[in-house]
Amino acid sequence: MKNKHFLLIFFLFLVPLPAFADDDGEDAIEDLGWVAIGAGVIATVPFIAFVKVRKFAVKTGGSTVQIVRQMAPAYKPILNFHIILNSIGYFSGMFHGLMLSSNLEPISLSLALVMTVLMISGILLRYTSSRNAKMFNRLLHGQFGLVILLVGLILLHVLTADD
Amino acid sequence: MTKLSLFLIVLFALSVTTVPVFADDDDDDEREFGVGENEREREREHDDEREDDDDDERIVLGTGVSDIVLYVTISAIAGTMGYTGYKIISAKRPKLVKK
Numbered sequence: 042m043k044n045k046h047f048l049l050i051f052f053l054f055l056v057p058l059p060a061f062a063d064d065d066g067e068d069a070i071e072d073l074g075w076v077a078i079g080a081g082v083i084a085t086v087p088f089i090a091f092v093k094v095r096k097f098a099v100k101t102g103g104s105t106v107q108i109v110r111q112m113a114p115a116y117k118p119i120l121n122f123h124i125i126l127n128s129i130g131y132f133s134g135m136f137h138g139l140m141l142s143s144n145l146e147p148i149s150l151s152l153a154l155v156m157t158v159l160m161i162s163g164i165l166l167r168y169t170s171s172r173n174a175k176m177f178n179r180l181l182h183g184q185f186g187l188v189i190l191l192v193g194l195i196l197l198h199v200l201t202a203d204d
Numbered sequence: 205m206t207k208l209s210l211f212l213i214v215l216f217a218l219s220v221t222t223v224p225v226f227a228d229d230d231d232d233d234e235r236e237f238g239v240g241e242n243e244r245e246r247e248r249e250h251d252d253e254r255e256d257d258d259d260d261e262r263i264v265l266g267t268g269v270s271d272i273v274l275y276v277t278i279s280a281i282a283g284t285m286g287y288t289g290y291k292i293i294s295a296k297r298p299k300l301v302k303k
Contacts, residue, residue, distance in 0.1 A: 148273050148274075150274055151274045154277055154278065177289065180288040180292070181288045
């Protein structure tokens with residue numbers, strides 16, 4: 042069973058590879074950047090929506106608690122989907138950056154920094170058992186300011202990349 | 205020594221010996237096509253000039269207006285981490301009750 046999961050995760054990491062099937066090298070590397078953005082959006086938006094709906098249902102109480110109970114089994118699969126797709130997006134983005142590292146500029150560097158901080162805090166949040174580390178990473182990973190900064194930097198990067 | 209390790213040693217030796225042969229290919233081609241020394245030097249100078257131009261076009265880190273974005277990002281990350289750490293420490297410390 043574990044081998045099956047490993048194979049599935051391995052094949053998911055190969056998803057960005059078709060970007061290289063393009064004839065032009067520059068276009069392929071650019072496509073890798075779009076793969077990173079797409080994977081990030083698909084991985085994050087449904088997860089945030091799920092968590093917000095669950096929180097809202099718990100807060101309102103009453104009959105909505107039944108909805109929360111029904112939603113509970115779906116949490117783990119959605120979390121795994123969020124982790125795997127974001128990992129794919131992160132590595133696609135990093136390869137995109139490394140291949141175009143000759144054109145490095147401050148906005149791309151800032152984007153790479155924010156992505157790395159969010160990725161490391163996410164991995165530590167999932168895989169550490171220490172209570173303090175978990176609490177620190179939970180707060181850091183969920184900081185609204187960092188998310189806004191990431192979205193802003195992606196927009197800036199897309200707008201200024203061709204210059 | 206197993207057959208596999210022997211095979212690997214032979215493969216490694218072959219790869220080491222064949223690399224220099226391919227490394228010389230460019231010079232041989234030039235000699236075959238009759239590219240003169242002066243012409244080659246001129247090409248090299250032209251390439252160097254082009255590389256210098258590319259360096260000038262690149263944005264150098266540490267200067268310029270776009271660096272503000274980088275500084276803001278670094279300070280935002282440091283600030284967020286500091287704020288998170290402060291929140292955890294302040295939550296752990298028991299509040300003193302005045303009598």
